Amino acid sequence: MHTILSSPSKTVTIGSDQPFAIIGERINPTGRKIFSQQLRNGDLSRVEIDVREQAEGGAMLLDVNMGAPLADEAALMTRAVKLIQSLTDLPLVIDSSIVEVLDAGLAAYQGKALVNSVTAEDERLDAILPLVKRYDAAVIGLPNDEAEIPEEPARRLELTRKLIRIATEKYHIAIEDIVIDPLAMPVGADTLHPTRTLETIAMIRDEFGVNMTLGASNVSFGMPDRHTISSAFLPIAMSHGLTSAIMDARTPQAVRSVKAADLVLGRDEWGASWIAGYRARQA
Amino acid sequence: MHTILSSPSKTVTIGSDQPFAIIGERINPTGRKIFSQQLRNGDLSRVEIDVREQAEGGAMLLDVNMGAPLADEAALMTRAVKLIQSLTDLPLVIDSSIVEVLDAGLAAYQGKALVNSVTAEDERLDAILPLVKRYDAAVIGLPNDEAEIPEEPARRLELTRKLIRIATEKYHIAIEDIVIDPLAMPVGADTLHPTRTLETIAMIRDEFGVNMTLGASNVSFGMPDRHTISSAFLPIAMSHGLTSAIMDARTPQAVRSVKAADLVLGRDEWGASWIAGYRARQA
Numbered sequence: 335m336h337t338i339l340s341s342p343s344k345t346v347t348i349g350s351d352q353p354f355a356i357i358g359e360r361i362n363p364t365g366r367k368i369f370s371q372q373l374r375n376g377d378l379s380r381v382e383i384d385v386r387e388q389a390e391g392g393a394m395l396l397d398v399n400m401g402a403p404l405a406d407e408a409a410l411m412t413r414a415v416k417l418i419q420s421l422t423d424l425p426l427v428i429d430s431s432i433v434e435v436l437d438a439g440l441a442a443y444q445g446k447a448l449v450n451s452v453t454a455e456d457e458r459l460d461a462i463l464p465l466v467k468r469y470d471a472a473v474i475g476l477p478n479d480e481a482e483i484p485e486e487p488a489r490r491l492e493l494t495r496k497l498i499r500i501a502t503e504k505y506h507i508a509i510e511d512i513v514i515d516p517l518a519m520p521v522g523a524d525t526l527h528p529t530r531t532l533e534t535i536a537m538i539r540d541e542f543g544v545n546m547t548l549g550a551s552n553v554s555f556g557m558p559d560r561h562t563i564s565s566a567f568l569p570i571a572m573s574h575g576l577t578s579a580i581m582d583a584r585t586p587q588a589v590r591s592v593k594a595a596d597l598v599l600g601r602d603e604w605g606a607s608w609i610a611g612y613r614a615r616q617a
Numbered sequence: 618m619h620t621i622l623s624s625p626s627k628t629v630t631i632g633s634d635q636p637f638a639i640i641g642e643r644i645n646p647t648g649r650k651i652f653s654q655q656l657r658n659g660d661l662s663r664v665e666i667d668v669r670e671q672a673e674g675g676a677m678l679l680d681v682n683m684g685a686p687l688a689d690e691a692a693l694m695t696r697a698v699k700l701i702q703s704l705t706d707l708p709l710v711i712d713s714s715i716v717e718v719l720d721a722g723l724a725a726y727q728g729k730a731l732v733n734s735v736t737a738e739d740e741r742l743d744a745i746l747p748l749v750k751r752y753d754a755a756v757i758g759l760p761n762d763e764a765e766i767p768e769e770p771a772r773r774l775e776l777t778r779k780l781i782r783i784a785t786e787k788y789h790i791a792i793e794d795i796v797i798d799p800l801a802m803p804v805g806a807d808t809l810h811p812t813r814t815l816e817t818i819a820m821i822r823d824e825f826g827v828n829m830t831l832g833a834s835n836v837s838f839g840m841p842d843r844h845t846i847s848s849a850f851l852p853i854a855m856s857h858g859l860t861s862a863i864m865d866a867r868t869p870q871a872v873r874s875v876k877a878a879d880l881v882l883g884r885d886e887w888g889a890s891w892i893a894g895y896r897a898r899q900a
Contacts, residue, residue, distance in 0.1 A: 521880055521881055521888060522888060525880065525883050525885060525886060525887065525888060526883050528880075528881035528882070528883070529881075529882065529883045532856065553881065557880075557888060557891065557892070558891070558892060558895040558896075559873070559877075559891075559895050562873045562874065562877045563877045563880065563881065563891075565848060565849070565874060565877070566848070566852040566874050566875075566877035566878040566880075566881060567852075567877070567881045569849040569850075569852050569853050570852050570853055570855075570856040570878065570881065570882070572853075573815065573853040573856060573857070574856070590842070590845045591845065591848060591849050591874075592849075594842075594845045594846045594848070594849035594850070595849040595853065597804055597808065597811075597840075597846060597849075598804055598811035598812075598836065598846065598849060598850045598853065599811070599812065599853070600808050600809050600811070600812045602808065603808060604808065605804060605805060605808060605840060608840065608841075608842075608846075609840070609841060612841040612842050
C-alpha cells in the first residue's frame with residue numbers, strides 16, 4: 335500500500351516496498367526553550383537552519399509543529415508552511431492538536447500534506463477528518479480514545495479498526511491516506527512498552543497492511559545513549575511493518591541504521607543506495 | 618529453552634529470556650595473514666591480546682578456530698584451549714571442520730563447551746555427534762547437506778528437522794544442547810539473503826524454540842560501513858528469535874546495538890544493564 339505525499343516539485347511514497355520514510359521531527363518547540371521563545375515573538379529565523387540540517391541529514395518529509403503556548407499558532411503555522419515551502423521541496427507534515435491550526439496549515443500548503451494527527455475519539459474524528467478530506471490530505475491516526483491510551487496491542491488494534499472504519503466509510507478517505515501511529519512509549523517507564531508497540535505494528539500490518547509511523551524519540555526518552563536505542567529499535571520496528579518514523583534526521587547514527595535496515599530487509603536493490611550513501615560521506 | 622555452557626568458574630546461559638549471547642569471533646586465522654603465519658610457526662602469543670580485547674568488549678563466550686593450512690591443527694587447538702582457559706573464565710566454542718581437532722579441543726577443555734559445527738550431512742553427523750555426546754558438550758548445527766546450502770527457508774527448516782531428529786533420537790543429545798545456525802550469507806551477493814535468514818530464524822523458533830546463532834560478519838561481507846549493517850541486522854534477527862551470534866566483540870557499535878536490542882525487547886529489566894553499561898563507559 336502506498337501513501338503518496340507531495341510538494342509542488344517532489345513526490346514521496348511511503349510503503350513497505352519503499353525506502354523507510356524519515357520524517358524530520360525538529361521543527362517543534364517542545365523541549366526547545368529558545369525556539370519556543372522565538373515563536374512567541376513571531377521569529378521564524380531558526381526554521382531555516384532546521385530545514386537545512388534535516389534535509390542534509392536525510393529527512394524525506396518535515397514535521398511542522400508551532401505549538402508555542404500563548405502564541406497565535408494558526409498565524410505562525412501559515413507563515414511557517416509558506417516559509418518552509420520556499421526553502422525546500424520536501425513534503426510537509428502539518429502537526430497540531432488544534433483543529434484551526436491544522437486548517438491554517440493545510441490552507442497554506444501547496445501539495446498533498448500529511449496531517450499529524452487524529453485520535454480515535456469521536457469528537458476529534460468528526461472535527462479533523464472533514465479537513466483531511468477537504469484538502470485531499472493524508473492523516474496520521476492514533477489508536478487512543480477518550481478513555482485511555484491503551485497498553486494492550488489488541489485494544490490498540492480495535493481502536494485502529496474504529497479509526498479506519500470511520501475515516502473510510504463516513505468520510506470516504508482512501509485507506510492509502512491513513513497512516514497509523516501504533517504509539518511508542520518510553521522504555522524507561524516500562525521495559526515492556528517497546529514490545530507492545532512491536533506487537534501492535536505486526537497486528538496492524540497483518541490486518542490492514544496500512545502504512546505506519548511513530549515518534550521514534552519517545553522510545554529512548556529519559557535513557558542514556560538515546561541514539562543507539564533508536565538505532566536498534568527502528569530496524570526491529572521496520573521488520574515488523576513500520577514504514578516511517580518521525581525522528582531525529584540530523585543524527586547520522588539513527589539515519590544510517592534505517593538505511594542499513596532498508597538494505598538487509600531487501601528494500602535497497604543491489605545495495606545501490608547503501609553504497610552511494612557511503613561514497614557521498616567519503617567525498 | 619536454555620543452553621548452558623561453562624568453564625570451571627563461569628556459567629553462561631543462552632536463551633530468549635536471557636541477554637543476547639555474544640560469541641567473540643576473533644580467535645580465527647581466516648583473513649588474518651600475520652596470525653595465520655604465527656600459527657604455522659606454533660606461535661600463540663597473539664591470542665592473549667585477542668582474549669583480552671574481546672572480553673573487555675563484551676564477549677560472553679569465545680570462539681577458538683586454529684584452521685591454519687599446513688599447521689598441526691589438533692596440537693594447536695590443544696595448546697590454544699589450555700592457554701585461553703588460563704587467561705579467561707569465559708566458556709569456549711571449539712571451532713573446526715576437522716573431527717580430530719574438535720576431539721583434541723574437547724579433550725583439553727575444562728567445562729561444558731559448544732562445538733562449532735556439524736552440518737546435516739549423514740557422515741558429519743555420525744562423526745561429530747558421538748563426540749558431542751561423549752564430552753557432554755553442546756553443538757551448533759548447520760542446515761546444509763551434501764547436495765546444497767539451501768536458499769529456501771523451508772528447505773533449511775527441513776534440514777534442521779533432520780539434524781535435531783538424529784541428534785536427539787540417535788545420539789540422545791538433549792535438544793537444549795543443540796544450537797541451530799540458520800545460515801547468514803552476504804547481502805552484497807544477494808539483497809534477499811538476509812530476509813531468507815530472518816524467515817528461517819522465525820520458522821525454527823516457531824517449530825522448535827531452540828537457541829540459534831550465526832556468523833554476523835557474513836551479512837555485511839564486501840559492503841562498506843559493515844558495523845552499521847551488523848548493528849541493524851542483529852536487532853532484527855533477535856526480534857525474530859536469534860539468541861546468540863559469533864561476532865566482532867571488539868566493536869562498540871555492534872555490541873551496543875545488541876545491548877539496546879536486549880533493552881527494547883524486554884530482556885533488560887528496568888534497563889539496569891543498559892544504564893550500568895553507560896556509566897561504565899563514562900567512568
